[in-house]
Amino acid sequence: MRRLAVVSAGVTVPSSTRLLAERLAAAVGEQTSVSVEFVDLRDLATDIANNVVTGFPSPRLSAAIAAVTGADGLIAATPIFTASYSGLFKSFFDVVEQDALVGKPVLIAATGGTARHSLALEHALRPMFTYLRAVVVPTGVYAASEDWASGELGERIARASGELVELMAGRPAVAAPAQEQVIPFEQQLAALRPPPEG
């Protein structure tokens, strides 16, 4: 079974960001057989801050990072604060190893008080995942307060989740992390030798 990780940076309980993430995960689950693991960053806030300071994750943050990096697909949802993703959301991805999300299918989602912030998905979340060389599905899902009463949100959820399912299906399942790779020392030395003259 494919694994889906769902990161939610919602800070209130209950949280509309978590609610949106759940609807997206459920929509994926309706289309394909997946095991879903939720990562609620609120519960990891101190661990994330400590990792920023010390350079290493606590055991439970480490487990959350492993759930994300080991998943076949990722839903990443954040509230929009001050015109961008929340600091907690960014800090979590700051402590994930830089190459750990390469090639990973990602669905980006965000919530906000008004629709005016919807493009934060495009100018903040999408470039961040592009930098990490993840593959972001074309449809991002933004939910403003008024959208919770609209059928259009359901349509966008269906479209975005469909894109994620398609992307996940097209990729081989994520393998267990590779053993430490060593470049043989002679090769490292040889790379530094000056080329023969002539």
Next chain:
Amino acid sequence: MREMQFGIFTVGDVTTDPTTGHTISEHDRIKAMVTIALKAEEVGLDVFATGEHHNPPFVPSSPTTMLGYIAARTERLILSTSTTLITTNDPVKIAEDYAMLQHLADGRVDLMMGRGNTGPVYPWFGQDIRQGIPLAIENYALLHDLWRKDVVDWQGKFRTPLQGFTSTPRPLDGVPPFVWHGSIRSPEIAEQAAYYGDGFFANNIFWPKEHYIRLIGLYRQRYAHYGHGTPEQAIVGLGGQVFMRRNSQDAVNEFRPYFDNAPVYGHGPSLEDFTEQTPLTVGSPQQVIDRTLTFRESFGDYQRQLFLMDHAGLPLKTVLEQLDLLGEEVVPVLRKEFANGRPESVPDAPTHESLRKVSA
């Protein structure tokens, strides 16, 4: 015979004592480092190692000057570094300086190579941190040759070429100082140490052990691959960080403000979390003994254990009390317990004497 070496390593930081607000002067800090080194010998430790830094708040920019002075005032202590910057120092100058120190100290010298993680230091010395690994590889290859070949012709990427160059003085008795390669995260450095049959020092004090189990495991396996012995015979050193009082709770209470305000991890995780997740041990001498003995279970029998004792603004008097406890109560038990069940095939930590015998 001593099976393992025990000692201390210092960063040489000038940090305000958070309990008094007093900031030690550079002069007093330098003198304190010397006092700490002499104390290490007095209480029966084997090794004193100093860091090398080229930016405040650190004072030890010139390790061989300090170690030469300590050499003149000690008899047994092995003088080492933690680390010598193989990236930004000229390998020719390292070869010369440490061979000179080796003569002055009658062989009581080894070195730990490190890359340095402070970005701006590289350009200050004409280098680029992004070239850290290639610099470490090329510079050490040259240093290795300079100590082993009387006349060196050499050309590389980072340094001006050498033709017919002889590094003087030649190493004492023709035996180069033993080299450890220190790394906190790079498999390339474990591979380098394994290739040369040098020691590998994992400064494990700031991170959880799982990471170092992988790194040391890799070094041991590659050490065997290059034909220097079995994986169990590879030369491993580990860091440690302790604060002790006879009564465990006294240690916690006294150390907490230093921990909470320490450079590197201060204002982050709690003392309790950090002691659980890293080798930091704050408690009674017996707790330090028990914790240190677990290192062998994680990393295998090893050769050198260095403790960080004098950072974060701890007053000199406190550090000297710590060294009394370390030398008188902790290390004698560790020597005995680590020797217990240690296979005959596991080598002792290399010294000038042992290397001289091998080369004779």
